[in-house]
Amino acid sequence: MSLDKTGLIFFPAFDWAISPTHPEREERLLYTRDQIFEEGVMDMPQIQEYAPRLATLHDVARAHFCVPRVQSQVTEAHLIAAGSTLQLGDSIISGEIKNGFAVVRPPGHHAMRVVHGNRGFCSINNEAILVEYLRRRHGIKRVAIIDSDAHHGDGTQDIFYHDPDVLFISFHQDGRTIFPGTGFTNELGGPGAYGRTLNIPLPPGSTDDMFMYVVDNLVLPVVKDFKPDIIINSAGQDNHYTDPLGSMRFTARAYADFTRKLKPHLAVLEGGYAIETALPYINLAIILALADIDYSCVMEPDYWPGRFKDSQDMRNTVHRMVEQLLETWEKKDKTDLQKIFGTGEYYQRKKSIYYDTDYIEEEQIEKVKVCPDCPGYILIESRGERGYREPVNIFAISIPIQACLACQSKAYEIYEESKKNQKCDYVYMQDRSTDTCMSFDKKNGQEWTTEG
Amino acid sequence: MYIGIDVGGTRTDAVLLENGLVRAFAEVPSSSDILSSLLEALDKIMKGVPAELIERSVFSTTLITNYIAEKKYDPVGLVLIPGPGLCSTQFSYNSDTFTLSGAIDYRGREIMPLRMEEIENAIIELNARGYKKVAVVGKFSVRNNKHEMEVAEQIKKLFPNWHVEMGHQVAGSLNYPRRVVTTMLTCATRDKYYLFLKSVKEAMTSRGIGGSLFILKADGGTMPLKKATNVPIETIFSGPAASTLGVQALIPPGETAVVVDIGGTTTDLALILGGQPLISTRGVPVYDQLTQVRAMAVKSVPVGGDSVVERVGKEIVVYSERLGVPYSLGGPMPTPTDALRVLGLNMVGDKEKAVEAMDILGQPIGLCASEVANRIVNLVIDVIVHEIEEMFLQWEHEPAYRVWEVLQKRRERPSTVVGVGGGAAGFIVQIAARINCHPVIPPYAPLANAIGAALALPTLQVSLRADTEQGVYTVEEEGFQGKIEKDPFTEEDALVLANDWLKKRAELYGLDNALEKTEVTRRDVFTMVRNWITTGRIYDICVQTPRGIMGQIGARGEF
Secondary structure, rough: OOOOOEEEEEEEOOOOOOOOOOOOHHHHHHHHHHHHHHHOOOOOOOEEEOOOOOEEEEEHOOOOOOOOOHHHHOOHHHHHHHHHHHHHHHHOOOOOOOEEEEEEEOOOOOOOOOOOOOOOOOOOOOOHHHHHHHHHHHOOOEEEEEEEOOOHHHHHHHHHHOOOOEEEEEEEEEOOOOOOOOOOOOOOHHHHHHHOOOEEEOOOOHHHHHHHHHHHHHHHHHHHHHOOEEEEEEEEOOOOOOOOOOEEEEEEHHHHHHHHHHHHEEEEEEOOOOOOOOHHHHHHHHHHHHOOOOOOOOOOOOOOOOOOOOOOOHHHHHHHHHHHHHHHHHOOOOOOHHHHOOOOEEEEEEEEEEEOOEEEEEEEEEEEOOOOOOOOOEEEEEEEOOOOOOOEEEEEEEEEEOOOOHHHHHHHHHHHHHHHHOOOOOOEEOOOOOOOOEEOOOOOEEEEEEEE | OOEEEEEOOOOOEEEEEEOEEEEEEEEEOOOOOOHHHHHHHHHHHHHOOOOOOOOOEEEEEOHHHHHHOOOOOOOEEEEOOOOOOOOOHHHHOOOOOOEEOEEEOOOEEEOOOOOHHHHHHHHHHHOOOOOOOEEEEOOOOOOOOHHHHHHHHHHHHHHHOOOOEEEHOOOOOOOHHHHHHHHHHHHHHHHHHHHHHHHHHHHHHOOOOOEEEEEEEOOOOOEEEHHHHOHHHOOOHEEEHHHHHHHHHHHOOOOOOOEEOOOOEEEEEEEEOOOEEEOOOOEEEEEOOOOOEEEOOOOOOOOOOOEEEHHHHHEEEEEEEEOOOOOHHHOOOOOHHHHHHOOOOOOOOEEEEEHHHHHHHHHOOOOHHHHHHHEEEEEHHHHHHHHHHHHHHHHHHOOOOOOOHHHHHOOOOOEEEEEEEHHHHHHHHHHHHHOOOOEEEOOOHHHHHHHHHEOOOEEEEEEEEOOOOOOOEEEEEHOOEEEOOOOOOOHHHHHHHHHHHHHHHHHHOOOHHHHHEHHHEEEEEEEEEEEEEEEEEEEEEEEOOOOOEOOOOOOOOOO
């Protein structure tokens, strides 16, 4: 094993599906398996294949508030998909490999901090679990996550919205035309992390040219400026011109070019449901690009160069957007934040979240403490309603890993108080500063604690 | 009574087993005339035994492996149809290669047709360069063999006497580069292999020995001699498989053990996990070329009893080369065997000479002979112990593609280290001590290979892939491709079809009685949904007869 290898975990979960006919079914990575096995990719000297492993429940609790508990929201397949990213993360940090690709399912980038159920085919957020693990286990400070899925990576955005050490950039099909309906240019991060979230909603039908324009003119310069310790790519593949859920027109070649330019340490498969016409080619192309192997012969059978062209209108829109976002990025530290976020002790957001897979409606109030010394603790009141069942109310507190002493002790005070508060069913504490997660079941008066 | 014979490069070993015991054995030098060494070995073990009592005989050989190592085979021209994907420049095969356009995809659909003039040009060029053996291999040919068949047909039409080998018939799993190598080696070694089979038949006929004749495969299973001509490559590395099976027969059933075979230049390691030898699933490497041949996982470590030992500065270094016999036997350089001699752990050669060898190394740095000897032995043990640990780690890190496979992963460590081979006696106790195991050197250890061959059982496997949307199915092991007749075709139907094929293969191989117990080792079902409608299913099913040996040596009357 040496520094010039690319690590690969291929976990197609051939015995797991949301349902036998759901897009997230056993068949999803079958043809990708066929292609990469037939090409002999796993035998190449540049490739090191790893066995998947399970993430622990605590690894999940470090990133999420699962209602009522972690084990009620995850299956073993979820823990394996998350655990696979952790395995590659470990191997990258230890220097066994230079980069890696977790070709795993189920995906995770729509899973938010609070998890009442499955939304956008996702239950837990593989990238977020990895980031918290890397910070805790390996002392990684700054992380950039670039989401290239056709759907807005709203889960990842939600989890790191107030985190100044995580840069999150998502380019995707315009939210007015596709799930989850968010990811607009005005979503830029909370007061403590302003400008560390950037969204580029692309017009439906955008082609490789547009893709590369955004990468060259926005993604690469911003990532370079941010100076991350580690770069993660949420490698969704539903921007492909054959995807049945998305309406974009990217090709496998463009994904490889993007990978070659971005040089992510770790790519993690997200969406992508053109399981025959896109996935075998895109996954192969990304693997080869990561491993620095010539990918010029990888091509979809029905593609010819010059097949797709953007309209001038679309191009102008995107160019303007990129220019504006670049300006926001450059001025992010000089912006008058009080003008945008107000002057209160807390900055507050109200969110309505719909869980399309499980038909749950969540109403959430998220408050972040405005603190001059740290990103501040986060307080969440959330109510999940599932038609025929009693709604579930929770109260959750999250202490960031960078928390100051004052915020730490204040957050624990609030936790103890809210255990007596009659309004909710469960109370959670996620203390990333000491790596302790607690949950309190009010009905039984029972408390669980996990520590890393 | 059973006969087991292992024809090696330097030695031919034979055993005669009766009621679970070794009745006779022979070790004779292998001569270039296979027939004469076979006869010599047979005559030794059959002394006083009527030929009619022999029920079956099994042969294993490393001859094909040696031919490949020494490149003693006719050149093979490659005609390849790689299609899009990984650039063909990523691979180079040690042979003239002609690349054709044309492509098949993962579902076996033709996405680019062949071009007749390209095929013809390639054949003309092959002829001009004097090739008479050709391997034709296409990417995804195991999903649809149309292109390979068309090219082969064209060659037959123009040069009916050429020997053409097609990828889909030789190597049925997905892995195009390995398929190319496997097909090429099959094509290259078939004549030599045929000669070996002929010698075996002649030897047995001339001594009037009847009963059934089998050839040992690299995965530890056997196949009837008369069916074996088609797949010479399957016998590659049947030698190590024979030794491992032999050890399996010589230790209690169900044990987890490391088999350490210390030879002159290399040490071969194999694992027996819970009584079953570990198989290398993707295929075995043959001198740096990866093949699709299922074989027992054997790791060759380049250190042995005759390895050269030198002093570099203040360090003693064991090299991987061999420059002749040990110093104590009049060789040119000190070796680990000399070190063992000094420590009294073997009785090879002259003790004075061995001490002299140690002094050559030790005197300039002020070490006495036994200190040097200790260092050398420890160095050798370090290397072997490290490789054993690596082998277990590698097994634990085997990829898993299903949830249940990840959940059943376990950590297992050996309880026994079994030594076979010439150098075993001196090292095995210390290796075992280092990894907390019992050392075992079983009786008949030098004959483990022949015993393993004698006890091997036939194995049969059928991997069926049925695609109901396209109405086709393939049988990997047969290179067969056919139409699904039934509609709807359910998972149960697929299972029945797979078992029918297993039965058909068993009949073909004359192994009907092997089918008493079969097991399903893979049963994947993929529902295909297109435009929100279920359009078909893909079944990926593997059925096989159980692996194993006829019984343990010493378990009297058990087999």
